[in-house]
Amino acid sequence: MEVAVLNINGKETGRKVTLSDAVFGIEPNNHAVYLDVKQYLANQRQGTHKSKERNEVAGSTRKIKKQKGTGTARAGSVKSPVFVGGGRIFGPRPKDYTQKLNKNVKRLARKSALTLKAKEQSIVVLEDFSFEQPKTKDFVNVLKALGLDAKKSLFVLGDSNNNVYLSSRNLKASEVVTTSELNTYKILNANNVVLLEGALEGIESNLSK
Structure with missing residues (x-):
């Protein structure tokens, strides 16, 4: 697949590059894409959610009232979950949401995502x-x-460029990454993928294995 190379003024430079069919022209695997996106989103979760349970709430351990004769339910502690300010029953605890995924599946998912973008003609070089x-x-x-x-x-840059990265950081709709930071979620989340010439070799060498 041949794509014209543009300059930063949006004009064609007169040069064309050939996108490898092994990366940009495969049969997309939707399940691999699903697994890779699910893993990426799961790994973004911090898992630091926590609520205090009965044994963690500060409060007196004194018995509130006598056991019998009050006409109401028995109660032994102000830290009971049935009282306001008491502990929470089965509240959230810190959890590691990290998932693992086979490297070959990740590679297939990224090639599938790039292929989908190429079919949509949403790739700019x-x-x-x-x-x-x-x-x-x-x-x-x-x-x-x-x-x-x-x-x-x-x-997508071939090598990190601090000036380009910092220039784009305030723009919510644009993101700048290097070839090593490229993943399936970011590819699919963008309307257009802009590949710099210096990034093509890195992408194809990383994904054509």
Whole structure:
């Protein structure tokens, strides 16, 4: 699959690159995509939820009232869950939500996601660029030139570029990652995936194994 290489002004450079069929032209595996997205979202959970149970609530252990003769239910402690301020029954406890997934399944899922984007013609190949200093306005100008200012976009760099990353950090609809940070969820979550020329070799070498 051949794609024209654009510059940051949105114009064609006259060059074309061939996207590998082994990465961008496979038969998508929807179940692998589902497993990889589920694992990514599960691993984002901190699992620090916690509520105090009866033995953790501060309060007197004195028996509230005598056992019999009051005409009401017996009660032994103000820390009982039936009272306001008492402990919570079966409340949430810290939990590790981390899931594991086979590397081959992850690789298949990412290739499937890139293939889906390629079929939708949602992949843009951009020549490598950088900024002299971090400036959000410069990154917004690139988005406007590519017609992506009103869409969610994912920029994939070959190597980390601090100026480009910092220029995009304030924009909620755009994200900049390197090839090592690329995952299925981020690919599918974006309307358009912008691949810099320097990232193509890394993506294809990582996923064509």
